[in-house]
Amino acid sequence: MVTLTGVGGVGKTRLALRVAAEMSRAFPDGAWLIDLAPLVAEELLAETIADTIGCRQPSVAALSEHLLNKRLLLVLDNCEHVLNECAILSGKLLASTTELHILATSRQSLQVPSEHLLEVPPLTVHGTGEAMVATADARYEAVRLFEDRAAAVVPGFTVDAANSAAVTQLCQRLDGIPLAIELAAVRMRALSVDQILERLNNRFRLLATERTVVAPRQKTLRALVDWSHDLCSPEEQLLWERLSVFSGGCDLEAVEEVCSGDGIAREDVPSLLIELVDKSILVRRTQDSGVRFEMLETLRQYGWERLTDSRQETALRLRHRDWCRELAARAEAEWFGENQMEWLVRIHQEQANVRAALEFCLSEPGQAWAALEIAAAMWSHRLSWSSPSEGHHWLERALAQETGPTAARAKALWVDAWLLLLQGDLSAAQPLLLECRGLAERLGDEAQLAGALHITGFAALLAGDFTRSFTLLEEALVRRRALGHRGHSWVALFQLSMVAVVMDDPRSTALCQEVLEASQRANAAWSVSYALWVTALDRWRHNDPDTAVTMMRDALRFKLRCNDHFGIAEGLEGLAWIIADQHQDNRAAHLLGAAHMVWRSIGTSLSGLGHLAGLHGRCEAQLRGSLRNEAFTVAFTRGSQFTLDQAVAYALEEKPARDPANSPPESDVASVLTRREREIAELVARGLSNKQIAETLVIAQRTAEGHVENILRKLSFTSRSQVAKAWSSRQQAGAP
Known part of the structure; x- marks a missing residue:
């Protein structure tokens, strides 16, 4: 380390x-x-x-x-x-x-x-008392950095005899701190080096008298940031301070909602953001979902300190909390529809903001009720959490603080139980469901009573008590529909169809057809993937394996788009069961191993998922009998060593899944790539993300993503690690 x-x-x-x-x-x-x-x-x-x-x-x-x-x-x-x-x-x-x-x-x-x-020391600067020679000053790192950054905003700028003394003195005053030098260079858009130095010197003298306990380098950086703050208009300064409440960036709508008012007119927010971007206070990022604004952590902390000094931080965090509450509530209300994928992306994008709001609610006295509301509303977007255990983490803390008999607590109880069930922890979920039902009945809250019945029915499904599960889910579906809860109703219908399939109930085909049509009618892609999955199992149970395989693979494609690891594991399992009956024994064993890898990666055990455990056990026993134990173990183990991308590619038969250990040296790998693709392959081999590649090459992130996809396709690879290994092997072999 x-x-x-x-x-x-x-x-x-x-x-x-x-x-x-x-x-x-x-x-x-x-x-x-x-x-x-x-x-x-x-x-x-x-x-x-x-x-x-x-x-x-x-x-x-x-x-x-x-x-x-x-x-x-x-x-x-x-x-x-x-x-x-x-x-x-x-x-x-x-x-x-x-x-x-x-x-x-x-x-x-x-x-x-x-x-x-x-x-990490600052960049080298001219020593005190050392003679300054223009031709020699470029040897100092700080001067070279200033010259490079200044030339980016003033084309043709160089350090010469006329400005060498001022540039060198400026770098000395900034103690060679790269961030400080870069911020100073940006000011060259409007000022000369001498003007920058003059204003900086004044600020330094002021700070030297007021902040004597701060280390010199920290004084220098703070002085520059103070000065950058002073160069902003009062409205820009105020917006900078308020923007510090966001974590992980924000979009225009969020800024308008949280930061406008009390000195900032809503209609002025766009122009103020442009000014802060121009002054390098904010960074503008273009993503598939639109434009977002990010702030360097040092600048964000500076803004937060000034906000705290003005005693406005609590009021702003309350506004930020309310924005997160509204965001979570809208996501819950609109998740089952044509914007389902967009909501999945957006909620994931705002994960850091939601976390910050939850932490505030759980650390500020009297605010835990809001944490209950926010975290419980996220049930429909469980993919936004890093795992079900993170959602449980927030709900467990909120429930421990907010113990009053409220509808918010009742809802949080069944949502928390649901997240625990997804981890296969039935024993921890049961007491939450009992408390939820009792509380909902006492409050006369039909919505939360339906939630308790619904998740209790899901728990019975996982426990293998299918008859009880069918009864409870059927009642929950009736209640959800009476309340007009479209999304909840669809989930209950999906789970009801799952129970019917595993029970061989004659109503299974009609239920599967209904759940598939409902999700397709709503144009909800993530929901369609689950409807395809359960319908594929129904077709398989009714001796239509070809249709079942096609539908299961379609489901997997959707789940890969959604990055739904739980759903991918279900899809790999389901496909293994189907093709095992088609005597594709070796491939089925590989898929069971791949599914095992994914189950373990998300912290879920099949032993806690009764509806899947039985079908898995039947398939495994069948394959052990046909392949014999040793051959089954070899195939299963090989499948468990796939990466996620390799596992899905193997299941879809779209590209051959290769064992990473067997990736070829490929000294000729570059021959099939364009010059730009070779450049990008080199950066992939260095471990850079698409975003970092885009920034390094000064291209759009979407362009970088397209190049990486082309590289994978041309090389018949399924993961970036294969590109990295092949490129490294090529270079070790001495290829140019």
Whole structure:
């Protein structure tokens, strides 16, 4: 473990990314960036790491097992605000694995026993008393950085005899801090070097008298940010401060809702955002869902401090809370419809904001009721959590604080029980359902009583008590329809059709047809995937395997688009059951192994999913009999070693799934790629994401994604790791 330490803005993150890119070939299992800046709760550190590296069970034991025998690099960026948890988790992971390497950035040491510290110094600047020569000044890193960044905003700018003294003095005053230099260079749009220096000098003298206990470099950075703040108009300053309430970025509508009023007219928000982007306070990101605005963490913290000084932070966090409540409520109300996929993307995008709002509600006295409402409304978008256990984490905390007999508590109880059931934990869910039903009856709340009956019926399905499950779900469906709950009704209908299929009930075909038509009529893609899955099983049970295979593969395609790991595991299982009856024994065993891999990754056990466990057991017994135990075990084990993408590709028979260990050296791999594709393949091999590739090459992220897809298609690969391995092998072979 190496920890890069240093003052804010010195370039720790940038250095860590460069090191990871340069060393990516030494880590065949990847170099993974984990940005901890948006993390608001230490308890979610393991969740965040697990979600990033593809381990869907966020426990130390699961992470250790996932990392065992993998040679990879974790880059833990911005550890300072979750220092204790980072230290504990890093120490445990390093002690339980042999090939794990960690590169951390923090303003202070994590004090892990195996930690090596490297202080990141500022860029080199001209020494005091050293003669300044224009032709020699370019040897100093700080001067070179200023010249490069200034030339980006003033084409043709160079450090010459006329400005060398001013540039050098400016870099000295900024102590060579990269962020400070970059912010100063941006001012070249309107000012000369001498004008920047003059204004900066005035600010430094003021700070030197007021903030004597702050380290010099911190004074320098704060002075520059203070000065950048002063260059903004009063409205821009106010918006900057208010924007600090957001975590992980925001869009225009969110800014208008949370930040307007009391000095900022709503109609002025767009122009103010443009000004803040132009002044490099905000970064504008274009994504598939539209434009978002992000702020460097240093600048966000600065804005938050000023907001706190004005004693406006609580009022703004309440507005931010209300915006998150409204967002969650709208997502719940509109999730079953043509905008279902858009809502899945948006809620996932706002995950950091929702987490921040929940943490505020659970740390501010008297606000836990709002946490109950927000977290419970997210039931329809469980994919937005890193795993079902994260949703349970928030609801468990909120329920412990808000114990009054309210409808919000009743709803939170059945939602929490549902999340526990998805993890296969029936015993923990049962008392929640009992309390929910009793509370709903006492309150006379028909909606929450329907919820209690519904999830109790789902629990009976998982427990294998199909007759009771059918009765409860049928009653829940009647109640949901009477209340006009379209989305809830569809879920109850889907689960009812599932019970009918596993019971061989004669009503199964009609129910499956109804659930499929309802989801297609609503144009709800995620729901269609589940309807296809259960209908495929019904066709299989009624001796129509060809149709069943086609529908199951269609379901898998939808689930891959949604990144629904639970649904993908169900699809792999279902396809294995179907083709096993078609005597495709070896392929079916591979698929059972692949499904096993996904179940484990999301922390779910088939033993807790009774409706699936029985069908799985029947299929496994059949395959062990036809293949014999040894051959079955070999095929099952091989399937369990697939990546998620490989598993789905194998199931769809669209591309051959290759064992990563058998990826060819491919010294001629570049021959089928264009020059730009070779350039991008090199960056993929370094471990860069599509977003990072786009930023490096100054192209749109969507363009980068298209190039990566073309590379995978041309090479018949199914994952980025195969590209990285093939490219690294090519370079090791000495290919140009």
